[in-house]
Amino acid sequence: MTASSGFQPENLPASVRNAPDLSVTAQASAQPGAQTAQASEPSWRFDVTDVAQFQQLVQESNRGAVIFALWAPHSPASAQMLEQVEALVNSAGGNLLLAAVDITKTPEIGQAFQIQGVPAAVAVLAGRPAPLFNGPVEPQALTEVLGQVVQLATQQGLAGGFEPVLSEQEKPLPPLHRKALDALDCGDYAGAEAAYTQALNENPGDTDAKIGLAQVHLLHRVSSLTLADERARAAADATDIQAQLNVADLDIAGGHIEDAFKRLITLFKAVGPDDKTRVRERLLELFEVVGSADPRVKKARAELMMAMF
Numbered sequence: 001m002t003a004s005s006g007f008q009p010e011n012l013p014a015s016v017r018n019a020p021d022l023s024v025t026a027q028a029s030a031q032p033g034a035q036t037a038q039a040s041e042p043s044w045r046f047d048v049t050d051v052a053q054f055q056q057l058v059q060e061s062n063r064g065a066v067i068f069a070l071w072a073p074h075s076p077a078s079a080q081m082l083e084q085v086e087a088l089v090n091s092a093g094g095n096l097l098l099a100a101v102d103i104t105k106t107p108e109i110g111q112a113f114q115i116q117g118v119p120a121a122v123a124v125l126a127g128r129p130a131p132l133f134n135g136p137v138e139p140q141a142l143t144e145v146l147g148q149v150v151q152l153a154t155q156q157g158l159a160g161g162f163e164p165v166l167s168e169q170e171k172p173l174p175p176l177h178r179k180a181l182d183a184l185d186c187g188d189y190a191g192a193e194a195a196y197t198q199a200l201n202e203n204p205g206d207t208d209a210k211i212g213l214a215q216v217h218l219l220h221r222v223s224s225l226t227l228a229d230e231r232a233r234a235a236a237d238a239t240d241i242q243a244q245l246n247v248a249d250l251d252i253a254g255g256h257i258e259d260a261f262k263r264l265i266t267l268f269k270a271v272g273p274d275d276k277t278r279v280r281e282r283l284l285e286l287f288e289v290v291g292s293a294d295p296r297v298k299k300a301r302a303e304l305m306m307a308m309f
Contacts, residue, residue, distance in 0.1 A: 042164035045086050045098045054109050057099045061124040064160025065153040067132070067146070068099045070110055070120040077136055078119035084139060085121060088146050095150050095160040123149045125158055174199065180212055189220040214288035221246075222253045241267065241275055245282050252286050260286060261300035269307050280304065 048054055048068075057066050069085045071078035082100055089098040103110040103118060113122045113129060121132040132145050153160065173181070176199040183191030193216050199209035227250050233243035244267045251260035261283070268279045283304060287297045 042090070043086070044089050044092070044094065044096065044162055044164055045100055046165045048099050048101045048106060048109065050106065051108060054099070054101075054106070054112075057097070058124055058127055060097060060162070061128075062126050062158070064095060064097065064125075064158045064162060065149050066097045066099055066124045067149070068101055068109070068113065068122045068124060070101045070103050070113070070115050070118050070122075072102060072104050072118050074104070075118050081119035081121075081136065081142075084142055085146070088143060092146075092150060092160075094162045094164075095153070096146065097160070097162045097165075125149075125153055125156060176202075177208065177212065180216070184216065184219065187223075189216055189223070192216045193220075211288055211291065214285050217285065218249055218253060218289050222249050225250060227254075238267075238270070241271065241278065245279070248282070248286065252289060257290055257294075257296050258300075261296065261303075265300065265303050265307060268304065280308075 046053070046057065048057065057068075060066055067085060067089060069082050071082045073079070086098055086100070089096045101109050103115070110118075110120075113120070113131070115122075115134060117134065119136065120134040123130045123132055130149075132149070133142075137145070176195045180192040180195035180199075183189075183195060193213065196209045196213040196216060199206050200213065203209070225246055227247075230243055230246040230250060233240055234247045237243065244263060248260040248264050251257070251263070264279055264283045264286070268276055268283070271279060283300070287301060290297050292298075
C-alpha cells in the first residue's frame with residue numbers, strides 16, 4: 001500500500017514571440033456551454049491565494065503582461081468572464097499570464113487595484129497596472145482589449161515567454177517527499193518518517209510533509225492489523241480503547257472517514273478523563289491524514305469541540 005492509496009499526500013517561470021490571433025478562441029468561448037482549455041491542454045492560469053503570490057506575479061510582469069482577473073463565486077457573470085479571459089490568455093501561447101483572483105479569499109488584492117466590484121481585470125506590465133474593465137464586456141471587445149495589451153507589451157520589450165502553469169498533479173515532488181514515497185513503496189516506514197521529518201525541520205510550514213508524516217504513521221499502524229480481528233475485538237468490548245483506535249485507523253485507511261470519526265467521538269465521550277487525551281490526539285492526527293479542508297473533518301472537529309465542553 002502506498003501513500004496514494006485512499007489519500008492525497010503531495011512556478012511560474014521562456015519561448016514565443018509573435019502576437020497571436022485571439023479572435024478564434026474568443027468566438028469559441030462565447031458559445032453557450034463552451035469550455036476553456038481541456039485538462040490535457042496547457043494552461044497559463046495561476047490561481048492567486050495569498051499576497052505573496054500576488055507580489056510574485058507582479059514581479060513576473062517584468063517579463064510580460066500579467067492579466068489579473070478578479071472574480072467571486074457568488075457572481076456568475078464574473079465566473080463566465082474569467083473563463084473567457086482564460087481562453088484568450090491560453091490562446092496567446094505564453095505571451096500573457098493570467099492571475100485569477102477570488103476577491104472573497106484575497107480582498108486586499110481588489111483593494112490594491114481599487115476595484116469596486118466584479119468582474120474586473122487589470123493588466124500589469126513591468127509593475128505598472130492598467131485597468132482593463134470593471135463590469136461585463138462583450139467577447140469581441142475583450143478580444144480587442146487583450147490584443148492591444150499584447151501589442152503594448154511587445155512594444156515595451158516585454159515578450160512574455162511564460163511557461164504553462166503546472167497543476168498540482170503535474171508539479172514535481174520535492175526531493176524529500178519523493179524520498180519518503182519511494183521508502184513507502186518499499187515498506188520502509190522508518191525511512192519515510194525520517195524523510196518527512198527532515199522536510200518539516202527544514203520547512204516547518206510544509207503542509208504536505210505534515211500530512212505525509214501523519215499518513216506514514218497511520219500506514220505503519222495498520223500494516224500489522226487484520227480488519228476482521230480488530231472489528232471483533234471492538235465489538236466485544238466497547239471500552240477496549242486500543243481496539244477502537246485500531247478500527248478507526250483501518251476505517252480511515254479504507255476510506256470510511258465518517259465511520260472512523262463517529263467511532264472515536266463516541267469513544268471520547270465514553271472514556272474517563274485520563275483516556276480522553278489519548279483519544280483526542282488520535283482524532284487530531286487522523287484529521288491531518290484526511291485534510292483540514294475536508295468537510296467531514298470540519299464537522300467532526302466541531303463535534304469534538306462540543307464533546308469537550
